[in-house]
Amino acid sequence: YPVESIRNFSIIAHVDHGKSTLADRLLEITGTISKTDCNKQVLDKLQVERERGITVKAQTASLFYSHEGINYLLNLIDTPGHVDFSYEVSRSLSACQGVILVVDANEGIQAQTVANFYLAFEAQLSIIPVINKIDLKNADPERVEKQIEKLFDIPTDECIRISAKQGTNVETVLQKVIEKIPPPRCNTADPLKALVFDSTFDHYRGVIANVALFGGEIAKGHKIMSAHTKKRYEVNEVGILTPNEQPTHKLYAGQVGYLIAGMKEVTEAQIGDTLFLYKQPVEPLPGFKSAKPMVFAGMYPVDQTEYNNLKSALERLTLNDSSVTVHRDSSLALGAGWRLGFLGLLHMEVFNQRLEQEYNMSVILTAPTVPYKAILSSAKLIKDRRAVQKDMLYIDENRVMLKYLFPLNEIVVDFYDALKSLSSGYASFDYEDAGYQSADLIKMDILLNGNPVEELATIIHSDKAYAAGKLLCERLKETIPRQLFEIAIQAAIGKKIIARETLKAYRKNVVAKCYGGDITRRMKLLKRQAEGKRLMRKIGNVEVPRDAFIRVLKRE
Numbered sequence: 057y058p059v060e061s062i063r064n065f066s067i068i069a070h071v072d073h074g075k076s077t078l079a080d081r082l083l084e085i086t087g088t089i090s091k092t093d094c095n096k097q098v099l100d101k102l103q104v105e106r107e108r109g110i111t112v113k114a115q116t117a118s119l120f121y122s123h124e125g126i127n128y129l130l131n132l133i134d135t136p137g138h139v140d141f142s143y144e145v146s147r148s149l150s151a152c153q154g155v156i157l158v159v160d161a162n163e164g165i166q167a168q169t170v171a172n173f174y175l176a177f178e179a180q181l182s183i184i185p186v187i188n189k190i191d192l193k194n195a196d197p198e199r200v201e202k203q204i205e206k207l208f209d210i211p212t213d214e215c216i217r218i219s220a221k222q223g224t225n226v227e228t229v230l231q232k233v234i235e236k237i238p239p240p241r242c243n244t245a246d247p248l249k250a251l252v253f254d255s256t257f258d259h260y261r262g263v264i265a266n267v268a269l270f271g272g273e274i275a276k277g278h279k280i281m282s283a284h285t286k287k288r289y290e291v292n293e294v295g296i297l298t299p300n301e302q303p304t305h306k307l308y309a310g311q312v313g314y315l316i317a318g319m320k321e322v323t324e325a326q327i328g329d330t331l332f333l334y335k336q337p338v339e340p341l342p343g344f345k346s347a348k349p350m351v352f353a354g355m356y357p358v359d360q361t362e363y364n365n366l367k368s369a370l371e372r373l374t375l376n377d378s379s380v381t382v383h384r385d386s387s388l389a390l391g392a393g394w395r396l397g398f399l400g401l402l403h404m405e406v407f408n409q410r411l412e413q414e415y416n417m418s419v420i421l422t423a424p425t426v427p428y429k430a431i432l433s434s435a436k437l438i439k440d441r442r443a444v445q446k447d448m449l450y451i452d453e454n455r456v457m458l459k460y461l462f463p464l465n466e467i468v469v470d471f472y473d474a475l476k477s478l479s480s481g482y483a484s485f486d487y488e489d490a491g492y493q494s495a496d497l498i499k500m501d502i503l504l505n506g507n508p509v510e511e512l513a514t515i516i517h518s519d520k521a522y523a524a525g526k527l528l529c530e531r532l533k534e535t536i537p538r539q540l541f542e543i544a545i546q547a548a549i550g551k552k553i554i555a556r557e558t559l560k561a562y563r564k565n566v567v568a569k570c571y572g573g574d575i576t577r578r579m580k581l582l583k584r585q586a587e588g589k590r591l592m593r594k595i596g597n598v599e600v601p602r603d604a605f606i607r608v609l610k611r612e
């Protein structure tokens with residue numbers, strides 16, 4: 057395939073507007089998959105993706121299409137739609153020259169439509185606007201065309217009206233891809249320049265790097281080097297993705313495919329890295345911003361004997377999801393574990409679900425928190441900043457786009473759900489990092505008989521400390537079993553106690569009911585008590601069952 061007959065493109069859309077369905081149709085039309093395959097949403101490979109009906113990880117497929125006597129090679133790079141994964145979108149786009157922008161004919165422009173449009177626009181890609189689901193009863197493509205014109209400055213007659221579900225007009229989309237999206241600008245005669253835009257880990261074959269060739273060619277036996285790590289490799293296999301790996305003799309400039317070169321860890325195939333021939337060094341392509349975790353949570357094995365298994369599961373899963381950050385951590389209550397950073401709450405849930413489904417792990421995940429920078433001053437009294445309105449734009453008479461500056465912890469937990477229910481599901485939401493802001497935050501400690509419980513200390517807005525402290529004390533009172541002495545459960549800010557509950561003394565005699573009779577029953581009960589003790593953590597003189605922490609820490 058000469059470079060002029062190659063097109064590299066992505067489909068971008070708001071969640072549920074029909075990307076995956078359109079991708080399926082394109083794969084069918086081009087014969088990449090057969091129509092009879094009841095194999096819906098071929099690009100959504102993960103179980104969690106099929107179950108939740110969302111795309112988490114970008115996938116790539118090469119399609120072969122003949123138009124007006126010319127054979128074209130179309131490389132389709134799928135992208136996820138949810139806010140949490142916009143990082144995946146931007147790296148997919150770096151391998152493309154154009155995008156299909158899908159908008160639902162009923163819902164119209166939504167938050168991620170806008171966010172994704174700007175990612176493509178800033179990357180100077182050709183944009184093909186497509187209005188999907190015209191088969192729906194209350195579809196209003198005309199209104200959506202007007203929105204697109206108003207917001208993106210794209211003339212209404214450029215929009216293609218389709219039904220991805222029924223296949224209506226999908227062929228027109230393919231023809232527009234060929235007409236409007238330019239072929240990649242590069243040359244096979246140039247030295248090899250391969251951009252790593254994704255990487256996955258295969259247990260048997262090691263790292264599989266997805267690459268876009270911006271120059272030269274690559275084949276088995278070539279000796280290559282990474283611009284980022286300066287490590288050298290010999291290529292074992294190259295090929296295209298259809299969407300499964302299909303080995304080929306070579307990959308040429310302009311193509312998108314995969315390569316395997318004996319890399320043992322995904323960190324060796326860093327996303328955004330440039331690979332070149334060892335003997336022909338080149339100027340590396342501009343890299344990516346690395347993913348920035350926004351939400352942090354502690355992860356611990358339910359049973360400490362599972363620590364090593366969980367460790368290796370985490371290692372393998374993060375090989376396939378390099379946007380998760382992992383740091384070792386330990387807690388008095390929960391034992392050895394990790395502190396993980398995620399792109400957002402859905403990302404965290406999906407990661408947890410993958411651990412359970414793909415690695416059969418059951419874990420304790422602590423309540424998510426957001427990063428803070430603390431400047432320690434004696435008062436710690438810094439000016440408060442709430443949501444500030446930044447911008448407001450009417451998209452049409454029914455829809456308005458609002459921009460606000462929010463403290464991240466306010467939106468991270470249940471903002472999205474609250475917004476959805478408030479607007480009866482009509483509002484959609486997207487966010488980007490606006491940097492650190494000063495706020496009136498304080499550290500709240502929880503004390504058991506005067507001793508602080510490290511894992512229950514929280515950073516919280518001063519307005520909310522009293523209510524939160526009271527709630528935590530009440531919950532602890534319910535979960536900590538009574539002991540031989542009275543226990544004071546307190547919430548404190550510095551030296552000031554803001555809430556208190558008292559747990560009365562109680563003596564539990566496990567053998568009291570046995571009348572000293574049956575010796576085996578007596579032994580059994582004593583053993584059970586000893587086992588129970590093992591699951592206790594001592595905070596000062598107070599014994600707290602691990603369970604109590606889990607119940608207090610876990611999100612509802």
Ligand code: GTP
Nearest residue numbers: 071072073074075076077110111137189219220221
């Ligand atoms: P993410 O992968 O989560 O970003 O979603 P997506 O944009 O890939 O959406 P998907 O293709 O999964 O479609 C979402 C829903 O819309 C599914 O239930 C589809 O069956 C439905 N759908 C997609 N295209 C059409 C269409 O043309 N008409 C109708 N009526 N429904 C459609």
